[in-house]
Amino acid sequence: AQPSAPDPIPVPLRDLEFGQINFLHTTDTHGWLAGHLQEPSYSADWGDYISFATHLREKVEAQGQDLLVIDTGDRVEGNGLYDSSEPKGIYLSEIIRHQHIDVITSGNHELYQYNTSNNELLTTVPNFRGHYLSSNIDIYHPTTQELVPLAPRYKKFTTKLQGIRIVAFGFLFNFNGNYNNTVVQPVENTIREDWFQEAIQDKEVDLFLVAGHVPAHSPEYRAIFRAIRKVHWATPIQFFAGHQHIRDYARYDSKAMALASGRFMETIGFMSIDGLSTSNRPTVTSTPVFKRRYIDNNLFSFYHHTGLDESSFPTKKGVEVSKMITEARNALNLDEVYGCAPRDLWMSRVPYPHPDSIYTWLETEVLATLLKDDSRRSVPAVAILNTGGIRFDIFKGQFTRDSASIISPFINDFRYVKDVPYEKTQLIMDVLNKQTKILEMSENADALSMTELASPDQRDVAKHAASNQEDRESQLLSMTAGSHQVPLVAKREDLNIIPGYTTKDDAGTDGDDTIHSPISAYQVPNCIQSLLPTNETKMPETVDLVYINFVQPFLVLAAKYAGLDIDFEKDSEVYMPNTTMSDLIRDYVEANWKCE
Numbered sequence: 001a002q003p004s005a006p007d008p009i010p011v012p013l014r015d016l017e018f019g020q021i022n023f024l025h026t027t028d029t030h031g032w033l034a035g036h037l038q039e040p041s042y043s044a045d046w047g048d049y050i051s052f053a054t055h056l057r058e059k060v061e062a063q064g065q066d067l068l069v070i071d072t073g074d075r076v077e078g079n080g081l082y083d084s085s086e087p088k089g090i091y092l093s094e095i096i097r098h099q100h101i102d103v104i105t106s107g108n109h110e111l112y113q114y115n116t117s118n119n120e121l122l123t124t125v126p127n128f129r130g131h132y133l134s135s136n137i138d139i140y141h142p143t144t145q146e147l148v149p150l151a152p153r154y155k156k157f158t159t160k161l162q163g164i165r166i167v168a169f170g171f172l173f174n175f176n177g178n179y180n181n182t183v184v185q186p187v188e189n190t191i192r193e194d195w196f197q198e199a200i201q202d203k204e205v206d207l208f209l210v211a212g213h214v215p216a217h218s219p220e221y222r223a224i225f226r227a228i229r230k231v232h233w234a235t236p237i238q239f240f241a242g243h244q245h246i247r248d249y250a251r252y253d254s255k256a257m258a259l260a261s262g263r264f265m266e267t268i269g270f271m272s273i274d275g276l277s278t279s280n281r282p283t284v285t286s287t288p289v290f291k292r293r294y295i296d297n298n299l300f301s302f303y304h305h306t307g308l309d310e311s312s313f314p315t316k317k318g319v320e321v322s323k324m325i326t327e328a329r330n331a332l333n334l335d336e337v338y339g340c341a342p343r344d345l346w347m348s349r350v351p352y353p354h355p356d357s358i359y360t361w362l363e364t365e366v367l368a369t370l371l372k373d374d375s376r377r378s379v380p381a382v383a384i385l386n387t388g389g390i391r392f393d394i395f396k397g398q399f400t401r402d403s404a405s406i407i408s409p410f411i412n413d414f415r416y417v418k419d420v421p422y423e424k425t426q427l428i429m430d431v432l433n434k435q436t437k438i439l440e441m442s443e444n445a446d447a448l449s450m451t452e453l454a455s456p457d458q459r460d461v462a463k464h465a466a467s468n469q470e471d472r473e474s475q476l477l478s479m480t481a482g483s484h485q486v487p488l489v490a491k492r493e494d495l496n497i498i499p500g501y502t503t504k505d506d507a508g509t510d511g512d513d514t515i516h517s518p519i520s521a522y523q524v525p526n527c528i529q530s531l532l533p534t535n536e537t538k539m540p541e542t543v544d545l546v547y548i549n550f551v552q553p554f555l556v557l558a559a560k561y562a563g564l565d566i567d568f569e570k571d572s573e574v575y576m577p578n579t580t581m582s583d584l585i586r587d588y589v590e591a592n593w594k595c596e
């Protein structure tokens with residue numbers, strides 16, 4: 001762990017249940033390779049994860065079993081370790097490569113910017129040659145301009161000890177917000193291509209492995225499941241999922257499961273399968289047994305699951321990588337203190353609006369006081385911000401350079417359109433905040449989902465049904481009941497129960513390794529707004545409509561719905577040039593949050 005990371009708290013744990021093949025899975029790490037420096041439950045770093053995977057591999061291999069390590073993308077954007085370097089990501093790529101990863105894929109964040117996807121092609125793919133898979137992404141090569149697959153479409157391999165014959169794919173969900181140097185083919189089209197159909201015709205396969213930056217419960221994974229089942233009615237399929245930033249597990253049938261392992265290095269997903277027919281043992285006919293576990297990323301959990309301790313756990317490589325992270329953080333000055341937060345500000349632990357809501361704080365304090373273009377000082381404005389642009393809570397205490405990247409990593413401009421009737425801006429807000437898909441009537445027929453504007457974990461509305469009190473209480477009850485059904489090795493009287501994940505998924509409520517008390521979660525809107533004041537006291541008739549540029553494609557549709565004829569490409573201009581949300585937050589913190 002990093003020198004300033006808090007010690008983990010001893011808590012009751014559920015064991016891992018191993019099988020013929022075992023998996024460790026990360027997704028949506030978004031640069032958090034240092035772990036969480038303000039939260040003991042997630043305080044292990046990438047070096048610790050390397051030690052953990054090494055020991056777990058030794059442990060299962062000693063039993064004649066296999067271990068594979070998977071990562072399903074969104075490794076970039078969201079933490080100072082990635083976003084603070086110039087160019088971005090120079091330290092991150094060097095650190096990540098030290099983990100042995102058997103199957104690795106791209107997320108959408110690898111594709112938003114021209115440089116990020118090129119960095120995948122020129123650095124990450126070669127670093128993980130033979131392991132990086134990209135079934136539905138092509139890229140215009142930066143030197144030849146030729147459209148080429150980002151990485152091989154699929155691979156077939158046999159595991160070391162069990163001789164399990166695996167055909168593996170690497171998918172990205174149907175993403176259309178990529179920069180124009182990449183092409184993401186819809187999954188439903190990809191699975192009709194010859195290479196995919198040939199790959200799934202193979203009869204000598206014991207397991208299909210579909211790794212992807214795709215939600216566990218999604219039309220894309222259902223389509224892949226159906227395509228494989230048309231040819232192989234009974235071959236087991238293991239999906240690894242991501243993008244929604246939630247812990248989740250989907251059961252497609254008795255032999256096809258999907259595991260999603262959260263976000264931001266909070267969770268190391270574990271999966272095992274037993275009872276597979278293999279090249280070594282071809283005759284097993286029973287239904288395989290799938291087990292899943294969401295491991296809290298901290299040393300207490302790692303020691304427990306490996307049976308090791310403070311002195312026997314660290315490996316040479318793990319310690320070296322932890323040191324690389326410390327050195328990178330120092331070189332980037334990530335601990336530089338901008339101010340001290342007087343209280344916690346939450347994304348979804350409190351309702352919105354609320355005095356402790358980060359969005360209420362942004363609306364009423366940050367945007368209202370600091371967002372103003374010099375040339376538009378006398379013009380009132382309504383500023384619209386997508387809640388998904390805000391990525392994490394603010395904890396009471398030191399607010400650092402790292403915190404600024406963590407809360408708001410994106411280089412999004414503010415733009416504006418002048419003379420928009422105030423009433424229409426409110427209609428636009430209503431449309432943006434509907435949880436609907438809108439079909440663009442113009443030249444392309446892509447559906448834009450307004451929920452893309454929100455924080456990723458807000459998109460699965462069903463999951464958030466769990467935010468109401470009744471459901472939380474029943475979760476707590478079933479969690480306690482569940483704890484009787486699985487081994488609870490570390491349950492001792494002196495162990496605390498602390499707030500954290502209490503996951504409910506298709507296999508029940510016993511997936512988390514750590515028994516936690518629940519945390520409240522409330523739905524927040526897709527977009528928030530701030531009325532930027534002038535000296536005028538009465539409500540203006542027309543305003544500047546100011547917005548974060550990420551919102552523009554959605555705004556185009558919402559404005560049409562509101563009956564406005566605005567050509568956003570032509571009619572909008574940059575508002576407060578060279579200013580990002582992160583800059584405004586930093587300015588606010590420096591001016592208002594003095595440390596004692």
Ligand SMILES: Nc1ccn([C@@H]2O[C@H](COP(=O)(O)O)[C@@H](O)[C@H]2O)c(=O)n1
Pocket residue numbers: 028074108109112243244245386387388389390410411412451452453454455456550
């Ligand atoms: N420039 C950007 C890019 C993304 N966002 C927000 O992030 C969401 C995607 O995040 P995942 O980690 O789930 O892939 C996206 O839907 C936006 O809400 C942004 O605000 N600005």
Ligand SMILES: [Zn+2]
Pocket residue numbers: 028030074107243244245456
């Ligand atoms: Zn993500």
Ligand SMILES: [Zn+2]
Pocket residue numbers: 074107108109213242243244
């Ligand atoms: Zn994503």
